[in-house]
Amino acid sequence: MFEPVTIKDIAKALGLSTSTVSRALRDTHEISAATKKIVLAYAKEINYQPNPIALSLKERRSKSIGVVVSEVANSFFSQAINGIESIAYDRGYHVIISQTHESYDREVINVQHLASRSVDGLLVSLSSQTTDISHLTSLHERGLPIVFFDRVADEIDTHKVIANNEKGAFEATDHLIKSGYKRIAHLTSSSYLSISIERLSGYEAALKANGLSVNQNYIKHCLHGGMLYEETENSIKELMALPEKPDAIFVAGDRLSTGCLSVLKNLNMSIPVAGFSNSDVLDLFNPSLTSVRQPAFEIGQLATQMLLQLIEAKYPIEEFEKKILETELCVRS
Amino acid sequence: MFEPVTIKDIAKALGLSTSTVSRALRDTHEISAATKKIVLAYAKEINYQPNPIALSLKERRSKSIGVVVSEVANSFFSQAINGIESIAYDRGYHVIISQTHESYDREVINVQHLASRSVDGLLVSLSSQTTDISHLTSLHERGLPIVFFDRVADEIDTHKVIANNEKGAFEATDHLIKSGYKRIAHLTSSSYLSISIERLSGYEAALKANGLSVNQNYIKHCLHGGMLYEETENSIKELMALPEKPDAIFVAGDRLSTGCLSVLKNLNMSIPVAGFSNSDVLDLFNPSLTSVRQPAFEIGQLATQMLLQLIEAKYPIEEFEKKILETELCVRS
């Protein structure tokens, strides 16, 4: 049906061998200028495009990287993807995006699929369900470069790029306290996630730094991270049914933050909320959301640079680093 | 570095030929049950994964489809992508997403890149800059299946899936008029886009149906479709500087709608806005946005089904259809 031009067609048309054509196209020095010119001209004329599949098979690399995120429809991830693309594109790499929708099974399938498609490396942000990461370790041990961003797995020794979640959480919680609130609840995602742990830790540190104690009843985990309205709603209802109701909420995730605001609005409740979010329409919100903004684009860029460094390294790299980028607190009231 | 297991490894280990192994794995009837069992067991043991690149080269298809959208960070597109994935995934196809960022040059490069990567078909939503579609016609003529969604090109005879933009625009405009507004401005994107044309037409029809005349000064095109704050701001400033200021605005796009609200908020202006948007946090907005919501997920699904139908067709398909899905008006005030 769809018949692209091959190097063979050029060779036949020009009465040359395929190898000569190949060399001419790749501008090898061992080809006469005359032949080169003819080949290049003809290739251009018939709009020859090399077949990257054949190339991949031959060179055992695909010049593509796989990205594993939970949802594209999430400001943080879509911005990170833009960062990833901006670098990958410049360096001649393709980006293949796959979504886990926070499902562990889906993550395993996607990772395997990407690996079998011979991506040269993987940029991974774990799903909220993931506790077992053997699908990644096995690939990593066999030499597939992997860089984690945002939701990382400390068990795997490789580059990681994250936001300063602990500090961001600290600042947001501290801001609420400094604004006069004393009973600060914490709404967060699955407790497995590195980001949950880090943000929880920042929240607790802020309480302690201000002489407040940590009340476990004030901490609610939503395993679906805001994807399920009912789950978020239940958590908030439980919080608001406590004898000592919280007087402010610090939320640990993007979808969860907006979900929280929706629930509060629908329940006709008014309570200040601060939370992690990279949405670009927060200024339009009412009730407003004091937000912790992550440098999503930069995280994507940095992670990609590190991955390409691993991919293109001549010798296996043994030293890995965890880059931590600062967040930004946007106070709204 | 990263050495996957091949059919050859299995053959060698088991003392069989590669073809026997190949046949056993594909469960051909001409292989003894015993051999099959051995091969399958061993393949499982060493976690054999067929190399899809080799398969692609052989079968001249990649079991993947390319998607061309302007921005992933756009509710409509991210929802559409979810719809696309849901179908593609079930049918064993990979989805490769590429973003044009509304740039024509980028669109050409992406399309060519996808084509050269041997995608089996293309799902395209044109960039707002695109007027010349020869990069698509040439591929289409050479037999590459293409399905347009949302922003379509009528010049190419193929399947198309769109929302009922004209009716959606009519309803939104009509709603504003029925709410008592008489001087309704229209903020829209590039005039090349099919969606702009359709929505403009619905807007004009609503005015006429209500005995109002179309005032060209009330119609503003933003070539960057809301991506450039200044552009949106200028358009709105021009509108509000008119001797007869509009008393309501109908906006034709997602980013443009939120951009419009931001500008109005920042300029401290209050004027009712209705517009196309698929954001899922509109309920939190203040000022509110009466929205025209497109069935983005379904559009993605349908487009993918149609594309797979073209891809898997035994005989070339000559009859094409344009599916039009209904929008939903969500009144907010």
Added chain:
DNA sequence: CTGAAAGCGCTAACAA
């Protein structure tokens, strides 16, 4: 400077 041939992983005639 150019050509012939092998090989990347896999499948499918064709033989045996």
Added chain:
DNA sequence: TTGTTAGCGCTTTCAG
């Protein structure tokens, strides 16, 4: 029932 061989498009020794 299984093995041999060729070929998908390309690069790269190795010969000429």
